[in-house]
Amino acid sequence: xxxxxxxxxxxxxxxxxxxxxxxxxxxxxxxxxxxxxxxxxxxxxxxxxxxxxxxxxxxxxxxxxxxxxxxxxxxxxxxxxxxxxxxxxxxxxxxxxxxxxxxxxxxxxxxxxxxxxxxxxxxxxxxxxxxxxxxxxxxxxxxxxxxxxxxxxxxxxxxxxxxxxxxxxxxxxxxxxxxxx
Numbered sequence: 771x772x773x774x775x776x777x778x779x780x781x782x783x784x785x786x787x788x789x790x791x792x793x794x795x796x797x798x799x800x801x802x803x804x805x806x807x808x809x810x811x812x813x814x815x816x817x818x819x820x821x822x823x824x825x826x827x828x829x830x831x832x833x834x835x836x837x838x839x840x841x842x843x844x845x846x847x848x849x850x851x852x853x854x855x856x857x858x859x860x861x862x863x864x865x866x867x868x869x870x871x872x873x874x875x876x877x878x879x880x881x882x883x884x885x886x887x888x889x890x891x892x893x894x895x896x897x898x899x900x901x902x903x904x905x906x907x908x909x910x911x912x913x914x915x916x917x918x919x920x921x922x923x924x925x926x927x928x929x930x931x932x933x934x935x936x937x938x939x940x941x942x943x944x945x946x947x948x949x950x951x
Contacts, residue, residue: 796827809851819846831859870923872949877909890937898926
């Protein structure tokens with residue numbers, strides 16, 4: 771579908787530009803894989819073979835980047851091309867990573883307050899190693915969690931917050947959390 775940039779809103783324009791960029795990247799990766807593997811097929815034939823298994827070629831590339839050759843098992847392409855394609859997508863295609871963050875306020879009233887706070891954060895890190903705590907100034911700490919998608923990130927962050935909240939109550943600390951906007 772071709773669109774006129776005069777009659778679309780900003781989001782539709784961005785989506786169209788992104789799809790054109792992705793199509794160019796797909797085309798170039800297929801060209802390089804075909805030429806370097808010396809496969810006797812055209813880019814159109816390769817696209818057709820991939821589209822039989824996957825709705826979107828870029829989704830196939832993302833899977834191949836994660837899973838390797840097994841993601842391309844059901845696709846009718848020469849083995850040398852599959853191997854070259856996996857090598858290329860591992861270098862050039864990465865799944866998007868999102869960050870979920872917020873500000874935690876944690877105040878410890880005991881004589882060893884700093885150690886108590888460190889221990890609480892250390893225990894929370896055991897739930898998910900992709901969480902980072904940054905000191906912003908007493909009693910504020912920034913929690914940043916990286917995940918592959920927003921839903922998983924939110925779920926993991928909620929579990930971490932609940933763990934911190936539970937430990938804060940047992941250690942005689944005040945705790946509050948506010949999501950970053």
